[in-house]
Amino acid sequence: MSIEMTKAETPGVPLLEVRDLHVEFRTREGAAKAVNGVSYSVDAGETLAVLGESGSGKSVTAQTIMGILDTPPGRVTGGQILYRGEDLLTLPEEARRRVRGDKIAMIFQDALSALNPVLTVGNQLGEMFRVHRGFSRKAAKAKAVELMDRVRIPAAKERVNDYPHQFSGGMRQRIMIAMALALEPDVIIADEPTTALDVTVQAQVMDLLAELQRDFHMGLILITHDLGVVADVADKIAVMYAGRIVENAPVHELYKRPAHPYTRGLLDSIPRLDHKGKELYAIKGLPPSLTAIPSGCAFNPRCAMAQDICRTDVPAQVDVTERDGSPLGGRSSACHFWKETIHG
Amino acid sequence: MPDALEKEAVPTAGGPATVAVVEAGPAPGRARSLWSDAWRDLRRKPTFVIPAFVIALLLVMAAFPGWFTSVSPREADLANNFLREPELTHFFSPEWLGYNQQGQSIYARMIYGTRASIVIGISVTALVLVFGSLVGMLAGYFGGWIDGLLSRVIDIFLGIPFLLGAMVVLVSFDTRTEWTVILALAFLGWTTIARVMRGSVISIKQSDYVVAARSLGAGTWRILLRHVLPNAAAPVIVVAMIALGGYITAEAVLSFLGIGLTEPAISWGGDINRAGGQIRTASFLLLYPSLLLGITILSFLMLGDAVRDALDPKLR
Numbered sequence A: 001m002s003i004e005m006t007k008a009e010t011p012g013v014p015l016l017e018v019r020d021l022h023v024e025f026r027t028r029e030g031a032a033k034a035v036n037g038v039s040y041s042v043d044a045g046e047t048l049a050v051l052g053e054s055g056s057g058k059s060v061t062a063q064t065i066m067g068i069l070d071t072p073p074g075r076v077t078g079g080q081i082l083y084r085g086e087d088l089l090t091l092p093e094e095a096r097r098r099v100r101g102d103k104i105a106m107i108f109q110d111a112l113s114a115l116n117p118v119l120t121v122g123n124q125l126g127e128m129f130r131v132h133r134g135f136s137r138k139a140a141k142a143k144a145v146e147l148m149d150r151v152r153i154p155a156a157k158e159r160v161n162d163y164p165h166q167f168s169g170g171m172r173q174r175i176m177i178a179m180a181l182a183l184e185p186d187v188i189i190a191d192e193p194t195t196a197l198d199v200t201v202q203a204q205v206m207d208l209l210a211e212l213q214r215d216f217h218m219g220l221i222l223i224t225h226d227l228g229v230v231a232d233v234a235d236k237i238a239v240m241y242a243g244r245i246v247e248n249a250p251v252h253e254l255y256k257r258p259a260h261p262y263t264r265g266l267l268d269s270i271p272r273l274d275h276k277g278k279e280l281y282a283i284k285g286l287p288p289s290l291t292a293i294p295s296g297c298a299f300n301p302r303c304a305m306a307q308d309i310c311r312t313d314v315p316a317q318v319d320v321t322e323r324d325g326s327p328l329g330g331r332s333s334a335c336h337f338w339k340e341t342i343h344g
Numbered sequence B: 001m002p003d004a005l006e007k008e009a010v011p012t013a014g015g016p017a018t019v020a021v022v023e024a025g026p027a028p029g030r031a032r033s034l035w036s037d038a039w040r041d042l043r044r045k046p047t048f049v050i051p052a053f054v055i056a057l058l059l060v061m062a063a064f065p066g067w068f069t070s071v072s073p074r075e076a077d078l079a080n081n082f083l084r085e086p087e088l089t090h091f092f093s094p095e096w097l098g099y100n101q102q103g104q105s106i107y108a109r110m111i112y113g114t115r116a117s118i119v120i121g122i123s124v125t126a127l128v129l130v131f132g133s134l135v136g137m138l139a140g141y142f143g144g145w146i147d148g149l150l151s152r153v154i155d156i157f158l159g160i161p162f163l164l165g166a167m168v169v170l171v172s173f174d175t176r177t178e179w180t181v182i183l184a185l186a187f188l189g190w191t192t193i194a195r196v197m198r199g200s201v202i203s204i205k206q207s208d209y210v211v212a213a214r215s216l217g218a219g220t221w222r223i224l225l226r227h228v229l230p231n232a233a234a235p236v237i238v239v240a241m242i243a244l245g246g247y248i249t250a251e252a253v254l255s256f257l258g259i260g261l262t263e264p265a266i267s268w269g270g271d272i273n274r275a276g277g278q279i280r281t282a283s284f285l286l287l288y289p290s291l292l293l294g295i296t297i298l299s300f301l302m303l304g305d306a307v308r309d310a311l312d313p314k315l316r
Helices: A058-066 A093-099 A121-133 A137-150 A169-181 A199-216 A227-233 A251-256 A261-268 A308-312 A338-343 B002-009 B034-042 B046-063 B106-142 B144-159 B162-171 B178-205 B208-215 B220-256 B268-278 B284-311
Strands: A016-027 A030-042 A047-051 A074-083 A104-107 A187-191 A219-224 A236-241 A244-250 A318-321 A327-333
Touching: A016 A058, A030 A047, A030 A058, A030 A074, A030 A219, A030 A244, A047 A058, A047 A227, A058 A074, A058 A104, A058 A187, A058 A219, A104 A169, A104 B208, A121 A137, A121 A169, A121 B220, A137 A169, A169 A187, A169 A199, A199 A227, A219 A227, A227 A251, A236 A251, A236 A261, A244 A251, A244 A261, A318 A338, A327 A338, B034 B284, B046 B106, B046 B284, B106 B144, B106 B178, B106 B220, B106 B268, B106 B284, B144 B178, B162 B178, B162 B220, B178 B220, B208 B220, B220 B268, B220 B284, B268 B284
Parallel strands: A047 A219, A047 A236, A104 A187, A187 A219
Antiparallel strands: A016 A030, A016 A074, A236 A244, A244 A327, A318 A327
């Protein structure tokens, strides 16, 4: 209820903030620590890209925000998820359900499997209005056509009664986006929205998403492992490794001067034209098992710069400064040797 | 460099250039769902059309027996018709299939006996479908202790042999109407459906669209009824259709054993039972009701089979 009242933007309070989130999964091998103290925030009109490889905890964080984590085996062991300053994790289930889809919506990776095969797309788009707004069937369908027009599906009026499998991959992802946008939420979480698409279609869908985000002035959390996708649309980046954020930075700063060896490794492994003929760089080794995260810095077994301190002490998030000592706005790194990394 | 570019543009060097069609989905056309696909498949299959026609005829016979014969199945004329042989050329007349030891027309009794078999078969299936689906759906969707509890109850009921259990239940009633038999069979028969539904729901609830519906704020019942149930229904319906034939058999078997429907109810199983004693002198008493019973059961089984084939994409 208080969520309705604080509808107006409060200055100083981020739209959505994740604070020191811890999530575990019970497994046969003991607790798998999928998320170990993740903090990030996003404001209206801002795009945060969460970057990381498979198993780094980026999707689990998103699922926890949405409240669709399977519990058990999943369990939130600590932290807060603040929407306009209110902790979603302490909200009763019914209140939380009303936030889902209405205030915070999610776009899934594979639109074919995320759309119900036995219901027409119009039916599913309209469902949003029927669940949250109590629309009649007819009004909901009219809204569905409107939304399909908005995401530029040709001949929306005729296609509203088609089933998901009758659409192409790109069109399906547009429908997914339309579904998430339906109630004009404040925050959209897009979990690898373009991974399942052709490269040419990826760009179209990404552009559409960025455009809609601007028009609706939403906060967008873009979860991805594709550095190319991030560069064009994101404002800031949070890089995750083994359930922890290792670097926070505005997007161009990060590309120019990474402040964590892992980020640098990622950037170095992008194929580049001027490196033609040379062997492509790859980060050695594999991401750690979440049931046995290395002590100290989780990245130390794969890091070329690792010293003894990296094996014993967990590095804290520190604000990154310029060579002259002046702090860089919004940048932080969790590396004992960030100075050497950023300046070297 | 130019060489590399050319190779990229025309992947099949030498052969005709294949044009990659970007974003070419299935052509927009008539809406095709799993069910409409199945229907298009089925209506051209004789293994579906023939049993469907027979079943339709049986349904009409059950609903309007008077359309098929002018005599009452209870009218007994011992003076003229005691065990009279069939007149096989007198189609659809009372004497067509002969008379029984009470001088009743066998043909008329077969027509009127349809109702008991069909009503019991369909009612038991309907009850089992509703109750079994509900239990299976709740067990499958909620899991945890609810699943544990319901699954154990299912196990207990599965431990009771179907026919033997039905006998024990029915013997305790002196007069048994259709409803007694229906409830007894449904009471013991719902577990198969519940099991199939449970398994089906467990696989459906993990699919992305259920998670998506949840993330868009749909409530539990909405998810269950609109997203889970329609997707989980196909295997359950197939099992129910095949089971329908089984319930008709069960009713006939029980009536044959004398613990199904009691007089004055007319049932194929009862007539077959009474014909047993005369099998050497008047085998036609046994032959025709058995034949109709066989055709009925076979029709339902074939229908179920055809529907299963049509709904299962792996068997196409």
